[in-house]
Amino acid sequence: TTALPEGYIIRRMEKQDYEGVVDTLAVLTTVGNVSKKKFDSIIDYWNSNEFEYRGSKVNLYNPHVIVDTIKNEIAATGNIIIEQKLIHDCGLCGHIEDIAVSSNHQGKKLGKCLIEKLRNVGFQAGCYKVILDCDEKNTMFYEKCKFKRAGVEMQSRL
Amino acid sequence: TTALPEGYIIRRMEKQDYEGVVDTLAVLTTVGNVSKKKFDSIIDYWNSNEFEYRGSKVNLYNPHVIVDTIKNEIAATGNIIIEQKLIHDCGLCGHIEDIAVSSNHQGKKLGKCLIEKLRNVGFQAGCYKVILDCDEKNTMFYEKCKFKRAGVEMQSRL
Ligand SMILES: CC(=O)N[C@@H]1[C@@H](O)[C@H](O)[C@@H](COP(=O)(O)O)O[C@@H]1O
Numbered sequence: 001t002t003a004l005p006e007g008y009i010i011r012r013m014e015k016q017d018y019e020g021v022v023d024t025l026a027v028l029t030t031v032g033n034v035s036k037k038k039f040d041s042i043i044d045y046w047n048s049n050e051f052e053y054r055g056s057k058v059n060l061y062n063p064h065v066i067v068d069t070i071k072n073e074i075a076a077t078g079n080i081i082i083e084q085k086l087i088h089d090c091g092l093c094g095h096i097e098d099i100a101v102s103s104n105h106q107g108k109k110l111g112k113c114l115i116e117k118l119r120n121v122g123f124q125a126g127c128y129k130v131i132l133d134c135d136e137k138n139t140m141f142y143e144k145c146k147f148k149r150a151g152v153e154m155q156s157r158l
Numbered sequence: 159t160t161a162l163p164e165g166y167i168i169r170r171m172e173k174q175d176y177e178g179v180v181d182t183l184a185v186l187t188t189v190g191n192v193s194k195k196k197f198d199s200i201i202d203y204w205n206s207n208e209f210e211y212r213g214s215k216v217n218l219y220n221p222h223v224i225v226d227t228i229k230n231e232i233a234a235t236g237n238i239i240i241e242q243k244l245i246h247d248c249g250l251c252g253h254i255e256d257i258a259v260s261s262n263h264q265g266k267k268l269g270k271c272l273i274e275k276l277r278n279v280g281f282q283a284g285c286y287k288v289i290l291d292c293d294e295k296n297t298m299f300y301e302k303c304k305f306k307r308a309g310v311e312m313q314s315r316l
Pocket residue numbers: 028029030096097098099100132133134135245287309
């Protein structure tokens with residue numbers, strides 16, 4: 001596994017990460033109006049959502065951040081959602097979502113460290129596979145993180 | 159929206175659907191060893207997983223079945239998982255999963271009815287988008303159900 005650069009750590013997202021997470025997610029897409037209060041209530045909801053799988057506790061939501069502990073900044077963020085299925089022997093499927101690396105911290109392999117961490121969270125929970133959807137232009141990056149092309153993402157919007 | 163053929167209904171999955179659901183899912187992929195006890199506990203878990211979104215209750219898991227009420231058989235099944243995000247104004251994203259139509263009931267547009275229903279469940283919950291992953295060969299079918307190609311599904315297995 002890829003080592004984080006000195007001074008960087010990775011951990012579960014916390015309420016104190018509010019500003020840095022919102023700023024970092026803006027690199028990925030529209031964030032909109034995320035108040036501190038709404039952020040806190042989503043963190044509470046995410047933290048409360050545990051279930052049991054083959055005798056162990058699993059978190060359904062696993063939001064993570066990479067923190068630059070020297071500058072005290074959020075450098076990257078991403079989540080893995082763990083879905084309980086019936087198929088594959090009542091198996092679990094991990095969905096990696098909302099990966100963003102702050103523009104101030106790019107070129108340091110933080111994206112790769114983050115994906116490796118989230119993938120490990122998924123496999124440690126017991127997932128039989130971990131999937132994600134990305135733009136064609138990012139497939140090479142994910143191939144370096146042990147992912148392979150699988151299918152086509154289809155979407156519907158109102 | 160597409161009408162179901164006479165004698166067919168669509169509703170949330172229930173414990174009594176055990177055998178028909180397991181048989182129907184085998185059309186899609188490996189089902190493995192799903193005992194009645196494990197099935198029931200997953201139905202309980204899925205039913206218990208509610209959260210609040212903009213003042214309404216939303217089910218995180220929304221497993222559905224199409225039932226042939228004349229033959230008393232499960233004809234199709236599918237789920238939509240509703241993910242709470244931070245992006246898009248603390249928005250919701252619907253993930254359609256595990257769509258299967260029993261081979262005895264194909265050619266009746268049940269797949270289209272099921273997708274329309276699950277898509278509606280997602281939009282009624284407040285999703286800003288509904289997504290799914292499929293094989294290249296199924297993209298035409300989903301295009302007829304108001305879905306468009308979006309990205310590439312990448313997967314990782316141990
Ligand atoms: C691996 C990864 O991070 N994929 C993201 C997905 O998680 C995110 O939700 C979406 C937002 O795009 P949107 O604003 O068009 O919904 O972009 C990408 O598909």
